[in-house]
Amino acid sequence: MGFFKKIKEVLKKTREAIARKFDALFSGGELNDDFFEELTDILVSSDVGFEASEQIVDQLRIYARKNKIRKADDVRAALKEIIAKMLESLETKNIEYPAVFTIIGVNGVGKTTSIGKLTNYFKNNKKEVVLVAGDTFRAAASDQLTEWANRNKARIIKHAEGADAAAVVYDGISSAKAKKTDVLLIDTAGRLQTKVNLMEELRKIDKVITREYPEANRYNLIVLDATTGQNALSQIEHFNEYMHIDGIILTKLDGTAKGGVVITIAEKLKLPVMFVGTGEGIDDIEEFNAKDFADNLF
Numbered sequence: 001m002g003f004f005k006k007i008k009e010v011l012k013k014t015r016e017a018i019a020r021k022f023d024a025l026f027s028g029g030e031l032n033d034d035f036f037e038e039l040t041d042i043l044v045s046s047d048v049g050f051e052a053s054e055q056i057v058d059q060l061r062i063y064a065r066k067n068k069i070r071k072a073d074d075v076r077a078a079l080k081e082i083i084a085k086m087l088e089s090l091e092t093k094n095i096e097y098p099a100v101f102t103i104i105g106v107n108g109v110g111k112t113t114s115i116g117k118l119t120n121y122f123k124n125n126k127k128e129v130v131l132v133a134g135d136t137f138r139a140a141a142s143d144q145l146t147e148w149a150n151r152n153k154a155r156i157i158k159h160a161e162g163a164d165a166a167a168v169v170y171d172g173i174s175s176a177k178a179k180k181t182d183v184l185l186i187d188t189a190g191r192l193q194t195k196v197n198l199m200e201e202l203r204k205i206d207k208v209i210t211r212e213y214p215e216a217n218r219y220n221l222i223v224l225d226a227t228t229g230q231n232a233l234s235q236i237e238h239f240n241e242y243m244h245i246d247g248i249i250l251t252k253l254d255g256t257a258k259g260g261v262v263i264t265i266a267e268k269l270k271l272p273v274m275f276v277g278t279g280e281g282i283d284d285i286e287e288f289n290a291k292d293f294a295d296n297l298f
Contacts, residue, residue, distance in 0.1 A: 006278035006286060011296045014259035018046055018298060026072040031064055047229045047258030052267035056082055080294045083263060087290035090272040092247065096217040097127065098176065100184045100209055102134075103249070104202065104239055105223035107190035110251040112141065114223050114277060115185050116148030117285035118249075121275075123152055127182035132172030133158035134165045134205065137189035137198065145187050151282065155181075165189065166204040173212045184216070202242045221274060223249045224265075227256040236269055247274035250288075254279070262293065 021042045025035065036057050043053035059082045060075070069075060101118065105111050115131065122129050131149050133156060135141035142158045149156035157172040169186055176184045188205065189198050209218065222245050224232045239245060250273050253259050262273055273288040 006284070007276065007289075007292050008296045010253045010276070010278050011259050011293070013254070013256060014046055015297060018042060021045070022072070022076075022298070026075075031070065031075070036061055043260060046260035047256075047264065048260035049230065049264035049268060052086075052263050055267065056086070056263075076298045079298055083297065084291045084294035086263060087266050087273075087293060090266045090270065091290050092272050092274045092287055095219070097182045098180075098184070098213075098216045099182065100173075100176075100186065100213060100216045100218055102186045102188065102205065102209065102218075102220045102243065103223060104188050104220065104243060104245075105190065106235060109190070109223045109225040110277065111135075111190060111223045112144050112148065112187055114249050114251060114275070114285065115145065115187055116151065117277070117282055118185060118275070119148060119152040119154050120282045121285055122183045123154065128179070129154045129183045129185060130172060130176050130179075130181045131156040132169055132184060132186040134168050134172075135187045135189045136161060136163045136165050136168060141187070141189070155179075165201055166208045169205050169208050170212060173209065177213065184213075199239075199242045202239075206243045218246065219274070220244060220246050221249050222247075223251060226250050226253040226259060226261055229256070229258045229261050230264065232261060232265065233268065236265070236271065245271060247272045249273075249275045249277070249285075251277040253277070259297065 025038050040053045040057045043056060044050055060078055063078050069078060103111050103115055119129050119131065131145055131154055133142040133145045136159060139161060146156055157168060157175055159168045172184055172186065188202065220243050222236055222239055236245060248265065248271055253276060265271055275285050276288050278284045278286055
């Protein structure tokens, strides 16, 4: 199943919530100021932020006037085009190798599971992968990552629970360089933004990678639970103070009717959504595609 079909399933709740409101909106008739105001409200209720919603609707007004749009299907098509253009500039560029992915985020968003899926994704693309068990804080985190390594037949570098995370990363880099590995996937402790000691640990990890592997292509990815909606923005802003964030892995889109948060992230923070979790299986992670996303939102 390709990204289009998977994202169709993932966005089902969001699409259905928008469709009901959209159909009710069009039963009122013409495209006047009330129509555009109500459309803004519909977008905001789907967690497209207010600023992004206004920007979309302003563009739609201009487009509708210029092209004399009157029908619901034409408005849908115009919306898809406008949103796809907003998101296209933030699509992932081609990943370059050797690549180091540092996976960060708060507890419970699906970091370790995302790493397991990414391992499978890269192995399917003929890349050698090594995992680094950098979450030495949580009991059994290393065991969980080891299970994913075994499922994917990938190497894993780990130390004892409570070890210095930066030291594990150092060993992971040494192994990757020695064996000319394509992809290094680093797990980190799930942390609240308020846990200063764990946030400082990110800085140490960042320094080790910069110092020991300057030739690698860096991708610091934050895993976000789509069901948290606008709260995801504050997580990104806070983590960015400790480690520069290059992109997003979005999980649990299928559990929310507020999939519009992707547009908010794009408009406000200018960060690419690099990967989207599309289910529970090991194959259920895909590179983000702006056009497919926009087509399936409405």
